Amino acid sequence: MYDLVIIGGGPGGYVCAIRAAQNGLKVACVEKRQNLGGTCLNEGCIPSKALLESSHNFYNAKHHFTEHGISVNPKIDTSVMLARKDGIIKSLAGGIDMLFRKNKIDKITGTARFVSKNEIEVENNGVKTAIRSAKFVIATGSVVSQIPNVAIDEENIVSSTGALCLKKVPQELVVIGGGVIGLELGCVWSRLGANTKVLEYSDKIIPGMDDDVSEYAKKMLDAQGLEIHTSHKVLSVEKTSKNVKIEYEDIKTGKRDFVTCDVVLVCIGRRPFTQGLNLEAIGGEIDSRGFIKVDKEYKVCENIFAIGDVIPGPMLAHKAEDEGIAVADIAAGKYGHVNYNAIPSVVYTDPEIACVGLSEKALKDANIEYKIGKFNFAANSRAKAISQTQGFVKIIADKQTDRILGASIIGKEAGTLIHEISVLIEFSASAEDLSMICHAHPTLNEAIKEAALAVSKRAIHS
Template sequence: MAETYDVVIIGGGPGGYNCAIRAGQLGLKVACIEMRGKLGGTCLNVGCIPSKALLHTSHLFSAAQNEFATLGIKTGKVELDLAQMMGQKDEAVEGLTKGVEFLLKKNKAEYIKGKGKILGKGKVEVALADGGTRVLETKNIVIATGSEPATLPGIEIDEERVVSNTGALSLKAVPKKLVLIGAGVIGLEMGSVWARLGSEVTVVEYLDRILPPADAEVAKEAERTFKKQGLAFKLGTKVTGIEKTKTKLKVAVEPAKGGAAETLDADIVIVAIGRKPYTEGLGLEAVGGKTDKRGVIEVTDHFKVADGVWAVGDCIPGPMLAHKAEDDGTAVAELIAGKAGHVNYDLVPSVVYTNPEIAWVGKNEEELKAAGVEYVKGKFPFMANSRARTNHETVGFVKILAEKGTDKILGAHMIGVGVGEMIAEVCVAMEFGASSEDIARTSHAHPTLSEAVRQAAMGVEGWTMQM
């Protein structure tokens, strides 16, 4: 006989496992299906977590080579042990995946290894990883299948020489020449890692700027900084093909608006042009579910696909970010349990974990201008921040945008060391409908980098105090 559950979740990434944990906490009988063999999804296994491990260690390696001596620290010759670097990355991932599995068990959520498919209302079939199938009966189905790397037509990703973010996290040697297709978040993070470790990195971007979702002023500052770090950019350029020779890759590129073609030599090519929802073969048609041409599942504003069917995370509209998926999953579990559940997508922060970091939340200047919203901005450079000067980490600035007349904060945009942590302060302020003056009149410890946020808020009304 089929087993009966209150909730069956297809996908064990941030959206799925948070939904499972919260549903278990609320006393629901829940099962979470994951085909990867490990919980955590792309984020934990081949995305957010391993990339941060490499970003951190590659930054330490670069600092030891290039910065320690200026601080009076003599190290002698610094050598790279790439195998050990990859090993500690894998160790971190393994520990965290086991931690998620423990949390599911602790909250009485059953973890099923296999691939789930919807058979109809209240029925999910699982092709088990160790063979055979199971049919689960449930009052609610939650789709949390996440996303996968987007691909370019005519370019085959072999995860050896032409790689996605997955392969880029596990290269066995530092490539001498690396071509990176895409100047978005994933691309810039991976490019930063390998540039620090010694690669000659060329970034090819179809648009005429890097980081399309970011505030333009922040993106320009980031581009200048990355160029100083050794990254080369070919903006407004498209890749038309990759020829594989025995020892090299030849990447054919040409101007996006037309013009003379050229060829770039590479040892490794990373394709990082974004992600697409993983929704094929899910059985959506069995419950009347629909997707758009990109595969994004159509949902109501409360995550509903159909009666008793819900969807969360990267496979539905909204930013493709792990923390957004976590919030979606938690909200759906609460809705199923009869509680209120809502996620404010306008206040989901974005962070790029390069060095310096880049972070933003809310509207940027371009969006406000396009919408005809009058605003005032306050901006403060880290060069004028005491802690940043002391630490020799002065690149970047904090910018606060507030509505003219009401002073309500509309957005915040930052580039600098540690801004991925600092953005949370503005998220909380905006969630409570704060004005820039609310931040400006809130005491911040001195000397801290976070004082730059306060000073930028002061700048909205023109009373910034330097240093």
């Protein structure tokens, strides 16, 4: 009999298990994969970042080294690139196993289904085992959303999983979906030489971000070689003997056309994975979008919790981790809390795109008056020195109180820079508070201080 059993060993699940063990609970974690780490580690965040770094190095060597006086003739060996990626996954998975041993957490391989509120059945290779626990956490994550009547074969018609394992660079690549995953993987193969088209149903890419951020990002990626088409609805995807044919409609004009390619990447989002859990046995409910309904303490019922991608909110690994920690504390009789306004989101293009807090649209919808400060990296000394002058910092503050409500950054290391603003949002700081913090010179962070000064129209270098 366990105190807590977590179903799912992804970022939310394994972090929850570790914190619960630290809290003195007897813990087990059920995971269907051999490796812990979930989609993020095995076929998502980590492998995509490994390939992004490899493709970034190749692209820089081919296009930007000469301005530094360096002459090279780079060549691609995709087998080495993929082996490096796989080695990183293996190393990190081994690290999580070590943490489980250190914290005396039982790792159970298999798929779980609820029998009752205190018992699950775990099946592995046809063998079923009953496991009892006082409390459970559902952390089964999400899976790739699919287009109806389009069969993904992970060879010519691929999901994000298949796009991480292509043995050669496609000549023609079509990405269906202009969200985070589609743009990141599109950038990987575009940098390596694939002629890449992106078809996005919405009227802008990265729909969740501010309009000016999406607009700037589209121009930036178009200039890098991605051919991005917004307001394009895919009608069909047909695999022929020679290639893949995609028929689409321009929503604005109603015109229909088609494009052919050797690989099409389907990236239209992800959906919660709850299949086979037998939620009926615990009185669990699913909402209209497929998410498990939970209360403010993440409870499905009195002794069962759910976290991460299976509940409403952004599908982010770090969001799941924070929820895992909160639930592990709640399960141990402590207080658990997540500030969703302070959770950053990052797109790992080059340069990166990051945001935190509320967007302009959200503030307008809520009738909250605000003011904006904006500063371009083109006027930042460090950005000039490293030839990374694209992008800007945008800070949004309450018009009356000056409290920072949100921010967006497009630029070098945006995913790192955004955390300075996340901390300030967490502690309800004002734009003036940020502007009064001394920032080292020359650093990219100085652009954040200038944007904060710009909120009150006092920027120094613009």
